[in-house]
Amino acid sequence: MIELKKNKDFAGPNGPVVLAIMDGIGIGKNPESDFVLQSATPNLDWLREHALYTELRAHGVAVGLPDDGDMGNSEVGHNAIGCGRVFSQGASLVGKAIESGAMFASGSVWDELIRNVINKESTLHFIGLFSDGNVHSNLNHLEAMLRKAKGQGVKKARIHALIDGRDVPPTSALEYVERFETFLNEINADGSVDYCIASGGGRMNITMDRYNANWDMVRRGWDTHVKAEGRRFASMKEAIETFRKEKPGILDQDLPAFVIERNGAPVGPIVDGDSVIFFNFRGDRALEITKAFEADELTEFDRGPKPDVLYAGMMQYDGDLGVPEHYLVTPPAIDRTMSEYLSNAGIKQLAISETQKFGHMTYFFNGNNSGKFPTETWVEIPSDSCPFEEAPRMKADEITDAVVQAIESGEYQFIRLNYPNGDMVGHTGDVNAVKVAVEAVDQGVGRIIEALKKTGGILVCSADHGNADDMCELDKKTGKLVLDDEGKFKPKTAHSLNPVPAIIYDPSGEAHASLADVPNPGIANLAATCISLLGFEPPEDYVPSLVKVG
Ligand SMILES: O=C(O)[C@H](O)COP(=O)(O)O
Ligand SMILES: [Mn+2]
Numbered sequence: 148m149i150e151l152k153k154n155k156d157f158a159g160p161n162g163p164v165v166l167a168i169m170d171g172i173g174i175g176k177n178p179e180s181d182f183v184l185q186s187a188t189p190n191l192d193w194l195r196e197h198a199l200y201t202e203l204r205a206h207g208v209a210v211g212l213p214d215d216g217d218m219g220n221s222e223v224g225h226n227a228i229g230c231g232r233v234f235s236q237g238a239s240l241v242g243k244a245i246e247s248g249a250m251f252a253s254g255s256v257w258d259e260l261i262r263n264v265i266n267k268e269s270t271l272h273f274i275g276l277f278s279d280g281n282v283h284s285n286l287n288h289l290e291a292m293l294r295k296a297k298g299q300g301v302k303k304a305r306i307h308a309l310i311d312g313r314d315v316p317p318t319s320a321l322e323y324v325e326r327f328e329t330f331l332n333e334i335n336a337d338g339s340v341d342y343c344i345a346s347g348g349g350r351m352n353i354t355m356d357r358y359n360a361n362w363d364m365v366r367r368g369w370d371t372h373v374k375a376e377g378r379r380f381a382s383m384k385e386a387i388e389t390f391r392k393e394k395p396g397i398l399d400q401d402l403p404a405f406v407i408e409r410n411g412a413p414v415g416p417i418v419d420g421d422s423v424i425f426f427n428f429r430g431d432r433a434l435e436i437t438k439a440f441e442a443d444e445l446t447e448f449d450r451g452p453k454p455d456v457l458y459a460g461m462m463q464y465d466g467d468l469g470v471p472e473h474y475l476v477t478p479p480a481i482d483r484t485m486s487e488y489l490s491n492a493g494i495k496q497l498a499i500s501e502t503q504k505f506g507h508m509t510y511f512f513n514g515n516n517s518g519k520f521p522t523e524t525w526v527e528i529p530s531d532s533c534p535f536e537e538a539p540r541m542k543a544d545e546i547t548d549a550v551v552q553a554i555e556s557g558e559y560q561f562i563r564l565n566y567p568n569g570d571m572v573g574h575t576g577d578v579n580a581v582k583v584a585v586e587a588v589d590q591g592v593g594r595i596i597e598a599l600k601k602t603g604g605i606l607v608c609s610a611d612h613g614n615a616d617d618m619c620e621l622d623k624k625t626g627k628l629v630l631d632d633e634g635k636f637k638p639k640t641a642h643s644l645n646p647v648p649a650i651i652y653d654p655s656g657e658a659h660a661s662l663a664d665v666p667n668p669g670i671a672n673l674a675a676t677c678i679s680l681l682g683f684e685p686p687e688d689y690v691p692s693l694v695k696v697g
């Protein structure tokens with residue numbers, strides 16, 4: 148059993164250590180684009196002056212992504228925070244597996260998928276997020292797989308394209324369509340194969356729901372990709388242009404579903420004998436559609452007859468559940484998480500958020516495993532089902548109520564929570580709503596401080612990556628805001644590359660904490676920080692604590 152050593156000089160605080168993750172609240176570089184700065188945040192401002200304060204890297208190689216041009220995201224962020232080390236993440240691992248050829252080795256799942264379609268003269272399908280955002284997927288991976296499939300003699304491939312606009316600029320879909328159509332023209336040019344786009348739709352409309360928030364999205368995706376039911380177009384470009392004309396201002400992520408037809412029939416329904424690859428490497432938004440393909444019985448919606456296909460995910464999405472059964476790349480082996488260490492030490496732990504980020508604080512935090520350790524309690528507050536810009540406080544007040552109650556109950560020694568507002572509302576591009584969202588988080592933090600002042604205990608407040616701190620498109624060359632014809636800035640919906648704050652506030656001073664000299668700290672340092680504030684020595688291979696205690 149893995150164990151933590153006690154710290155001889157500090158036995159832990161009287162009250163709990165509370166780790167508050169303010170999702171998507173980073174430290175902006177450009178005041179005009181920084182809607183954290185433009186919001187009223189008296190509590191965070193006070194903490195910056197009076198608590199221990201430093202800044203942490205939350206993107207690129209600091210969180211296991213291929214390079215520093217990659218923005219952080221919730222998966223890699225919560226993995227790093229919960230596991231105290233930096234693992235090469237999905238985006239890196241898939242890239243390497245393709246480059247080295249390991250993904251295509253003989254006897255691999257890839258091999259099986261290819262043999263299936265060659266033996267049965269059936270179709271190879273790819274479903275996934277159609278961008279190079281590198282959060283859930285990367286179009287480079289899709290193109291590499293299609294090239295390989297052609298080389299191995301696969302005659303017919305169909306692509307089911309989930310339109311992004313959330314990890315990439317909000318109305319950039321046609322750039323990806325154009326790039327991919329050029330690719331398809333090249334690959335189809337010698338007439339030996341027939342590869343084309345078969346269906347798709349906005350990622351927040353079909354297929355990519357998470358944490359069981361809205362299974363109707365998955366039903367719509369199933370009807371579109373599998374049954375090829377829906378509005379028909381001659382091309383993806385025509386579909387997008389039509390939808391934009393019909394609803395000016397619509398964001399890519401919300402675009403309706405479409406089915407591509409040729410000679411009056413859909414080009415790519417998924418039928419018995421086909422192989423299907425879900426090419427997203429990230430699991431949260433892949434688990435439900437995977438269940439729809441794999442489960443013998445499905446109660447969440449009526450699938451109709453389930454086609455008998457060979458289904459594989461790009462990665463294993465859940466290590467505890469062993470889902471999916473077949474996958475192309477082995478995920479990072481994230482072990483010895485902070486939750487496991489604390490559980491073995493008998494520390495009672497509460498994890499809490501609302502539906503949209505509930506799995507972040509549980510499944511991602513525990514290294515993409517859905518199992519609970521013995522001393523953990525998990526609380527999920529149901530999220531609203533309306534668009535987040537319409538109710539930007541989301542469930543921040545309810546989360547705070549539950550956290551304050553948990554602090555006062557004295558039942559837990561470690562409480563971890565996620566406020567989703569800065570991120571979920573940041574993704575809508577609605578900057579007025581973002582201000583309300585950030586202010587709701589600040590008020591929540593204020594109430595947690597008050598509770599900790601009464602009971603003892605220590606606040607560690609940080610974020611998994613930025614978003615609300617960089618809400619406007621900036622010109623890459625000049626660094627100035629990109630303005631439209633009416634002089635209005637263009638909203639940016641994706642995460643930022645900015646650092647995030649790390650605040651350690653011990654109202655009673657019982658931990659005698661001071662900032663340690665840690666070169667280039669990142670969010671992975673938060674795990675050891677919490678462990679040291681709880682009165683233990685962090686595991687030796689965790690990246691170090693941000694504080695010295697005792
Ligand atoms: O899935 C999403 O909503 C976005 O791609 C990334 O946001 P998250 O990493 O904050 O969940
Ligand atoms: Mn996040």
Ligand SMILES: [Mn+2]
Pocket residue numbers: 171221570571574614642
């Ligand atoms: Mn996000």
